[in-house]
Amino acid sequence: MRALIVIDYTKDFVDGSLPVGQPGIDIEDRICELTREFADAGDEVVMAVDLHEPNDPYHPESALFPPHNLRDTAGRELYGKLKAVYEAHQDQIHWMDKTRYSAFCGTDLDLRLRARGITELHLIGVCTDICVLHTAVDAYNRGYAIVVHKDAVASFNPQGHDWALGHFAGSLGAEVVSKGERREMTN
Template identity: 70%
Template sequence: MKALLVIDYTVDFVTGKLPVGQPALDIEERIAALTEEFVECGDYVVMAVDVHEENDPDHPETKLFPPHNIRGTEGRDLYGRLREVYENNKNRIEWMDKTRYSAFHETGLDEELKKRGIRELHLAGVCTDICVLHTAVDAYNKGYSLVIHRGAAASFNAAGHAWALEHFAGTLGAEITD
């Protein structure tokens, strides 16, 4: 059994408050098509979406990044065609709020995957070297096999993106695919 985790492909991370910009725009079609493929096959699909409270002085990211993905704002909406795919398949795609880089941190994701007998995780989204990376490390440490979709992942930092892809393969044993 396998699952697709789409991480943080939101307005704020593509063109909004903390934009990856062109690299994120370049993956729009691939990330939407990949999501449709998994939905059509009946696989478990999760939109793991960053959520922050406005003016939260205790969140560690507050010191690192400008406010982004604030609860109740349009910045948390899925971006572009992915939003359409989600809207058309809400009954087959799970929305999961996350408050840290990793989609496993206090979300119940591990329990949901185990309940479904899932052992293989496919990862897509932004940022390759931040949230996708931290999710992948946690998945590896929990014993999941990983497939990273290079054509459906992007980062602010081209060097960080390239390093993360090498790290996934060389250190986490992930399969890297387009």
């Protein structure tokens, strides 16, 4: 069984307070396509969305990045067409708040996936070398097969993006694919 984890594809991360910018905009259609494909197939789809509290001096990211994905702000909304895809498939997509880079850290994601018999995780979103990477490492450490869709991940750091793509395959045994390159998907 497979699941799609859509990581942090929000306004703040694409063109807001901590923007990936054009690389994030360029993957919008592919992110929407994959989200629809998985939801329509009846696969597990999780929107893993960063959540921060305003003026939180105790969160480690407060010293590293400007405020982003703050509770109840427009910056935390899904970016562009993904918002409409989510609204059209709300019954098939699980929204999950996360407060750390990894979608596993401090959440019930692992329990949710195991309860559904999920063994293969497909990762898309931003940032390739931060939240996608940390989620992939945690997935690897938990024994999941990992597929990263390189045409549906982006970062504000081009060198970090390229390094992470190599790390996924070389150190985590992930399958790194673009549209049309994927082996027959398992369900």
